[in-house]
Amino acid sequence: MKYLIKLSGEALGVDGKLFDVSKFDAMARCIKTITDDGSRAAVVLGGGNLWRGRTGVMSNVDAVTADQIGMVGTLMNALMMKDSLDRSGAKAVVMCAFDAPRFAEPYTQRGALQAWDEGKIIVFAGGTGHPFFSTDTGAALRAIELRVDSILLARNVDGVYDKDPAKHSDAKFLPEVSYDDAIRSNLGIMDMTALVMLRDNMIKQVRVFALNERDSLLRAAKGDEIGSIMHL
Numbered sequence: 001m002k003y004l005i006k007l008s009g010e011a012l013g014v015d016g017k018l019f020d021v022s023k024f025d026a027m028a029r030c031i032k033t034i035t036d037d038g039s040r041a042a043v044v045l046g047g048g049n050l051w052r053g054r055t056g057v058m059s060n061v062d063a064v065t066a067d068q069i070g071m072v073g074t075l076m077n078a079l080m081m082k083d084s085l086d087r088s089g090a091k092a093v094v095m096c097a098f099d100a101p102r103f104a105e106p107y108t109q110r111g112a113l114q115a116w117d118e119g120k121i122i123v124f125a126g127g128t129g130h131p132f133f134s135t136d137t138g139a140a141l142r143a144i145e146l147r148v149d150s151i152l153l154a155r156n157v158d159g160v161y162d163k164d165p166a167k168h169s170d171a172k173f174l175p176e177v178s179y180d181d182a183i184r185s186n187l188g189i190m191d192m193t194a195l196v197m198l199r200d201n202m203i204k205q206v207r208v209f210a211l212n213e214r215d216s217l218l219r220a221a222k223g224d225e226i227g228s229i230m231h232l
Contacts, residue, residue, distance in 0.1 A: 001039040002116075003221060004143040004151045005031065006046075006136070009077055011156050011211040013049030019080055028084035030217040031121060035090065039221075042112070042122040042146060044139040045081060047073030067131035074135060075100060078125035085121055092121045097129030097138070109145045116146075133193065140194040144201045151203065152220045153190070154211035159228035160189050176229045189230070199232065206230040 010016040012023045035041050050073035052058075053066050061069075078094045085092035093115050096104035104125055105111060115122050127138035143151050157165060158173075162185065165171040174187075179199035183192060189208055190198075198206065207220045209227025219226050 001150070002146060002148040003034065003039065003041045004139060004146070004148045005041055005043045005217070006139040006151065006153045007043060008155045008211060009046035009049040009073070011154065012045070012077070017049055019049070024080050024084040025087070027217065028081065028088045028090065031085065032088045032090040033218060034221045035121060040116045042124060042142060042148070043081060044124045044135055044142060045074055045077040046135045047077060050076060064131045071098060071126045071129070074127060075103065075125040078123045079103060081123050085123070090121050091119055092123055094123045094125055097124070097126035112146060134191045136190040136194040137197065140197045143203055144197060149204070151206040152217065153206050153208045154217060155208065156210065156212070158210035158213065159208050160187060160230065162187065164188065174228055176231065178231055182230055202232065204232060
């Protein structure tokens with residue numbers, strides 16, 4: 001099996017901010033366990049624990065600059081995750097979509113596939129390497145390029161809802177939803193660009209679940225029916 005694991009940066013922070021090393025270490029142990037049977041894993045981390053874009057006092061920051069800061073934040077998270085993976089006994093490599101040769105290898109599809117052949121876990125940084133694209137889109141792009149079997153989308157919420165459950169007490173949980181319905185209803189679980197890419201490139205499914213539930217990542221990888229499924 002080949003997995004693309006998308007982890008919320010906020011879910012790996014202390015109350016959503018900075019780094020909770022114990023959470024990084026726990027995720028690293030889970031990811032190593034997933035690959036112990038020969039499965040391949042690549043990880044994309046969001047940067048919300050470090051940067052939330054042009055909000056609040058940062059609302060006047062130039063859009064391109066704001067996205068560049070966010071990309072740097074994902075590199076910081078990727079380096080933290082590689083350190084946790086190394087300490088777990090796994091072999092890991094950071095590949096970055098923008099030039100950062102002192103810190104990470106440049107991303108190429110061929111290089112990523114070679115890393116998998118060498119039994120390494122890949123930690124992707126830098127999103128797509130361009131402004132105006134989210135880490136969701138970066139995750140979708142890498143999943144398509146590597147033709148993964150499943151995307152595991154770990155977030156702060158326990159699945160897909162018809163509206164934001166943090167804002168609406170009557171939000172309805174959706175155990176499954178097609179990409180078309182998610183796009184049509186603007187459900188917001190991933191950005192529109194990512195959903196269209198996944199649909200048009202025939203990625204079979206995305207499992208959406210809460211990262212803070214016990215062993216949720218391992219259970220999702222095993223195919224347990226936790227969270228929600230987005231599908232073709």
